[in-house]
Amino acid sequence: MRKEKINGDNQCAEENDSSCIVTEFKIGKKEWVKIRQNAYKKNIEPLAVILTSIGEVFGRWGDGTNLMITLNSNLYKGFRADFESGKEIFLNYNCSLGESFSNTCIKVQEELENLIRKEQDAVNLNLNETDENMDNKNQKINIISCNDYMEEESLRIKVNLCEEFHLEGVIDTIISVYECFANWIAETKWDSEIPELMPESQRKLRDSVNNTEVSIEKKLLHEDFFINAKKYPERQAVLWTENGIIKSISYGELTDKSLKLARLLINRGIKEGDIVSITQSRGISQIISILGILAVGAAYVPVGVKQPKERRDKIYKSGGIKYVITNKRDKERVFFL
Structure with a gap:
């Protein structure tokens, strides 16, 4: 045709x-x-x-x-x-x-x-x-x-x-x-x-x-998370697999854990503008640490747990990092340099 x-x-x-x-x-x-x-x-x-x-x-x-x-x-x-x-x-x-x-x-x-x-x-x-x-x-x-x-x-x-x-x-x-x-x-x-x-x-x-330019409201990275968590606390925020088992955490639970960590960090002397390293194995703990640090007003620097100790210490020193968050399985406790 x-x-x-x-x-x-x-x-x-x-x-x-x-x-x-x-x-x-x-x-x-x-x-x-x-x-x-x-x-x-x-x-x-x-x-x-x-x-x-x-x-x-x-x-x-x-x-x-x-x-x-x-x-x-x-x-x-x-x-x-x-x-x-x-x-x-x-x-x-x-x-x-x-x-x-x-x-x-x-x-x-x-x-x-x-x-x-x-x-x-x-x-x-x-x-x-x-x-x-x-x-x-x-x-x-x-x-x-x-x-x-x-x-x-x-x-x-x-x-x-x-x-x-x-x-x-x-x-x-x-x-x-x-x-x-x-x-x-x-x-x-x-x-x-x-x-x-x-x-x-x-x-x-x-x-x-x-023209893909859009007007972006100036706000901090974590603000929308806590706003949505307040609106929808029962909704699932994160899904992950642990030992072959699918686990989840709601927005409400994640907010509660993050703010508890934020209170702990404040009690340990961390304040707005400080730099905190996250040296943890991959998992939900990393997300809790990120949100907790941001809630304080501090900044976070991820440093891999598989990095040699000398390499990690060099990063801490060059970045002026005085505080490091880790897991018990990684370092037994939260420690400070």
């Missing part, structure tokens, strides 16, 4: 069951004549202009670095008539932000020449190589047909678009952007920097989606 989607008088898009859409881009007679004349003055091949125009428009809809353009043999015969291979060529295109249009076209032309030379060498040596630059993760643009851009006075390019471009309204917008860019290429000096090709509406939408 095939569908054809008509976009105005000049563009059409075809859909098929392969999850790809074939879209036709056109540059009118007047504009294409000017573009070809400018290209010849700059010693730039028309095909390089075509690839640059396609690459810049589509590349900027991604991150500008992951566009792969596929060319069949019919397209590059006008570029290199002596090229005998009938294989497709894969061109990895990177948008040239800040570059002039002429410099961008020249770079594309040089890259295309290198690819064709490499492919021709493979043909001459009877090798069957896959392009090492081909990346299956790239967005894919497959230029499947083009009229004789060396002879005819207008340009018609059919492009097979991968599913990343199938979102509603995207293809229509890209076609509109391409027409505007083609007019710019025809009327503007090519030493100029390539303009912004993202429509303002799309730019605003992207900025809105990418």
Whole structure:
């Protein structure tokens, strides 16, 4: 089954069951004549202009670095008539932000020449190589047909678009952007920097989606825990496995144990701003210690029980740590340095 989607008088898009859409881009007679004349003055091949125009428009809809353009043999015969291979060529295109249009076209032309030379060498040596630059993760643009851009006075390019471009309204917008860019290429000096090709509406939408900044209320790490514990004391706060048995503790129980530890620490002289090390085996005791220390207003520094004693002592000394909390099984008691 095939569908054809008509976009105005000049563009059409075809859909098929392969999850790809074939879209036709056109540059009118007047504009294409000017573009070809400018290209010849700059010693730039028309095909390089075509690839640059396609690459810049589509590349900027991604991150500008992951566009792969596929060319069949019919397209590059006008570029290199002596090229005998009938294989497709894969061109990895990177948008040239800040570059002039002429410099961008020249770079594309040089890259295309290198690819064709490499492919021709493979043909001459009877090798069957896959392009090492081909990346299956790239967005894919497959230029499947083009009229004789060396002879005819207008340009018609059919492009097979991968599913990343199938979102509603995207293809229509890209076609509109391409027409505007083609007019710019025809009327503007090519030493100029390539303009912004993202429509303002799309730019605003992207900025809105990418704006992940949120207003964060200034509060301490543990405050929300104690607020929620007061609201839902019966709810399970932590689940863990001990000797193959699943255990749990509620918010109320965890709060009670943490505040009891906080009172003990205060009685031992620990005050707001002090630094306390937690040197305990993994388990619920670590969480109780963290909450207890924070409730006092102190800061905690975790130091692994498997660290050599010399290493632990060095951390305590360099961090100015005077207080260490541990378990009985780890050190028999809470001790102070």
